[in-house]
Amino acid sequence: xxxxxxxxxxxxxxxxxxxxxxxxxxxxxxxxxxxxxxxxxxxxxxxxxxxxxxxxxxxxxxxxxxxxxxxxxxxxxxxxxxxxxxxxxxxxxxxxxxxxxxxxxxxxxxxxxxxxxxxxxxxxxxxxxxxxxxxxxxxxxxxxxxxxxxxxxxxxxxxxxxxx
Amino acid sequence: xxxxxxxxxxxxxxxxxxxxxxxxxxxxxxxxxxxxxxxxxxxxxxxxxxxxxxxxxxxxxxxxxxxxxxxxxxxxxxxxxxxxxxxxxxxxxxxxxxxxxxxxxxxxxxxxxxxxxxxxxxxxxxxxxxxxxxxxxxxxxxxxxxxxxxxxxxxxxxxxxxxxxxxxxxxxxxxxxxxxxxxxxxxxxxxxxxxxxxxxxxxxxxxxxxxxxxxxxxxxxxxxxxxxxxxxxxxxxxxxxxxxxxxxxxxxxxxxxxxxxxxxxxxxxxxxxxxxxxxxxxxxxxxxxxxxxxxxxxxxxxxxxxxxxxxxxxxxxxxxxxxxxxxxxxxxxxxxxxxxxxxxxxxxxxxxxxxxxxxxxxxxxxxxxxxxxxxxxxxxxxxxxxxxxxxxxxxxxxxxxxxxxxxxxxxxxxxxxxxxxxxxxxxxxxxxxxxxxxxxxxxxxxxxxxxxxxxxxxxxxxxxxxxxxxxxxxxxxxxxxxxxxxxxxxxxxxxxxxxxxxxxx
Numbered sequence: 001x002x003x004x005x006x007x008x009x010x011x012x013x014x015x016x017x018x019x020x021x022x023x024x025x026x027x028x029x030x031x032x033x034x035x036x037x038x039x040x041x042x043x044x045x046x047x048x049x050x051x052x053x054x055x056x057x058x059x060x061x062x063x064x065x066x067x068x069x070x071x072x073x074x075x076x077x078x079x080x081x082x083x084x085x086x087x088x089x090x091x092x093x094x095x096x097x098x099x100x101x102x103x104x105x106x107x108x109x110x111x112x113x114x115x116x117x118x119x120x121x122x123x124x125x126x127x128x129x130x131x132x133x134x135x136x137x138x139x140x141x142x143x144x145x146x147x148x149x150x151x152x153x154x155x156x157x158x159x160x161x162x163x164x
Numbered sequence: 165x166x167x168x169x170x171x172x173x174x175x176x177x178x179x180x181x182x183x184x185x186x187x188x189x190x191x192x193x194x195x196x197x198x199x200x201x202x203x204x205x206x207x208x209x210x211x212x213x214x215x216x217x218x219x220x221x222x223x224x225x226x227x228x229x230x231x232x233x234x235x236x237x238x239x240x241x242x243x244x245x246x247x248x249x250x251x252x253x254x255x256x257x258x259x260x261x262x263x264x265x266x267x268x269x270x271x272x273x274x275x276x277x278x279x280x281x282x283x284x285x286x287x288x289x290x291x292x293x294x295x296x297x298x299x300x301x302x303x304x305x306x307x308x309x310x311x312x313x314x315x316x317x318x319x320x321x322x323x324x325x326x327x328x329x330x331x332x333x334x335x336x337x338x339x340x341x342x343x344x345x346x347x348x349x350x351x352x353x354x355x356x357x358x359x360x361x362x363x364x365x366x367x368x369x370x371x372x373x374x375x376x377x378x379x380x381x382x383x384x385x386x387x388x389x390x391x392x393x394x395x396x397x398x399x400x401x402x403x404x405x406x407x408x409x410x411x412x413x414x415x416x417x418x419x420x421x422x423x424x425x426x427x428x429x430x431x432x433x434x435x436x437x438x439x440x441x442x443x444x445x446x447x448x449x450x451x452x453x454x455x456x457x458x459x460x461x462x463x464x465x466x467x468x469x470x471x472x473x474x475x476x477x478x479x480x481x482x483x484x485x486x487x488x489x490x491x492x493x494x495x496x497x498x499x500x501x502x503x504x505x506x507x508x509x510x511x512x513x514x515x516x517x518x519x520x521x522x523x524x525x526x527x528x529x530x531x532x533x534x535x536x537x538x539x540x541x542x543x544x545x546x547x548x549x550x551x552x553x554x555x556x557x558x559x560x561x562x563x564x565x566x567x568x569x570x571x572x573x574x575x576x577x578x579x580x581x582x583x584x585x586x587x588x589x590x591x592x593x594x595x596x597x598x599x600x601x602x603x604x605x606x607x608x609x610x611x612x613x614x615x616x617x618x619x620x621x622x623x624x625x626x627x628x629x630x631x632x633x634x635x636x637x638x639x640x641x642x643x644x645x646x647x648x649x650x651x652x653x654x655x656x657x658x659x660x661x662x663x664x665x666x667x668x669x
Binding site: 018019022026029032033036037040049050051053054055058061062065068069072077078079081082084085086088089091092093095096097099100101103104108112115116117119120121122123124125131135138139142146150151152153154155 | 218328334345351354383387389553554555558559561578586595615619
């Protein structure tokens with residue numbers, strides 16, 4: 001009995017910070033919806049049920065879930081988490097950001113080829129001088145199939161203009 | 165016309181050469197993508213949606229049917245040859261199937277999975293054809309409040325009835341709802357949650373969200389596990405053909421699996437997993453070889469695999485007849501319908517019978533094609549499994565972004581893809597289920613529409629929602645499905661429920 005209560009008090013002293021962050025996020029999301037819908041209901045207050053009704057309900061529920069999550073965080077009710085290795089995640093996110101920024105300027109093949117190489121790097125293939133050309137050639141082939149044959153509108157850059 | 169005539173007419177449509185070609189391309193692509201480790205049926209369908217963009221609605225939906233069945237089949241190959249318990253629908257197949265493969269009986273395991281899937285798919289698709297018109301008749305008397313109650317029930321079962329936490333399931337669902345209200349309100353035309361950003365006025369694309377959560381979130385999660393050794397792919401040794409004994413031990417589990425899987429899929433309760441677990445438990449109890457269970461019993465592959473496919477076909481009952489997706493895969497298929505301005509539901513059966521029956525018939529054809537295609541091509545699928553992780557995931561992200569760019573080549577859309585990818589990654593770390601977000605996004609607006617219609621009819625009186633007997637019963641079931649698991653978990657009996665969790669499809 002005493003041991004049980006001791007472990008309980010020990011865990012309750014250290015709330016789960018990630019879960020608390022989720023609670024704050026949910027609360028923030030609820031606040032955002034409240035703020036946005038109050039603007040709406042000012043515009044459409046002639047009817048009881050309007051475009052703001054459902055967002056208000058959702059926001060209230062999110063607020064409730066935020067409180068529930070916070071309580072669960074203090075009780076440490078969340079499952080154990082596996083250790084996360086951050087560098088691979090950074091490689092892949094970096095690849096996605098690069099693709100996003102370069103898509104308009106450099107075209108589909110170069111931008112997505114870089115994403116390809118960076119993702120491979122995230123999984124341990126760090127020889128970028130090999131993976132970048134491989135990625136670009138592969139993406140060019142994909143571009144030729146999808147933009148050429150299936151007529152998908154994929155942005156063209158200098159490389160693609162060599163073909164079309 | 166009777167169901168039989170409709171079905172014959174549908175087969176006529178599906179047998180047109182172009183449509184046969186679409187079905188063939190669909191099953192091949194679906195299997196090839198579904199086989200890749202880490203890609204479940206939901207992601208398979210989301211990734212391949214762009215391939216169908218330029219086809220006419222009928223052709224595209226027929227290809228889709230092939231992709232859906234192919235993806236389901238591919239997943240079971242993966243779990244037999246590569247022990248990946250991450251994919252929930254075929255997790256049970258992995259239990260016995262992988263053990264069989266390790267004993268050098270991978271061939272018969274694949275064969276019983278393939279033939280079992282075929283038998284189940286055949287019976288369940290015919291079941292779908294005969295049940296659908298009946299459900300449509302029932303659905304015609306449904307008004308807005310009954311639809312709303314039905315959707316509430318689907319929300320509860322998808323998010324919180326199964327899985328290991330009511331809190332996290334509901335949170336996922338409400339994140340989906342929050343994303344669903346972004347864009348122009350369908351009834352009044354006012355912009356909500358779009359903060360003056362024109363890109364947000366159209367709302368958030370279901371495919372963008374699904375691809376981001378499943379493909380990018382999953383890739384980030386796998387990458388963050390660091391360098392783990394290569395997964396061991398079991399070689400298929402010896403004959404792929406089943407012996408006489410294999411046949412006699414398989415046929416009953418196939419039929420039982422179908423009987424268990426189909427009704428579970430057809431109910432608005434979601435998840436192919438429940439059926440597979442029930443089927444596994446049944447086979448374990450009825451078998452004459454209990455000592456083999458856990459060491460590669462063929463019944464343990466045949467039954468669950470049949471149940472899996474039968475409930476995949478069953479899921480199409482609420483999807484086609486009520487427009488109600490109960491799994492993430494069905495939610496993405498609904499998005500596929502919507503891109504052609506088609507809303508599945510009782511009306512679609514009346515306004516576009518050729519399309520619906522053509523689709524049902526092509527499911528039958530896809531099923532035949534898979535049987536013919538898969539056993540001879542097993543060697544090719546095994547090769548796909550051996551793609552090293554860096555290339556595999558680099559390729560997955562290539563195609564994930566390709567789909568988004570192809571649908572909407574804007575930097576903003578790619579930014580959303582990245583943002584939701586990170587959201588999916590964080591949710592994955594913290595143990596939040598993904599499927600409820602996707603279902604919430606697509607079903608949320610439909611539920612809101614029905615709710616507001618119901619309330620408009622009653623001039624704002626919310627009691628109208630409970631006063632129809634059908635709606636009252638549905639809402640009561642929904643309330644029970646929310647409360648009973650809460651009590652079970654509080655009493656420490658949650659393990660059973662978390663085993664039944666529908667984590668992906």
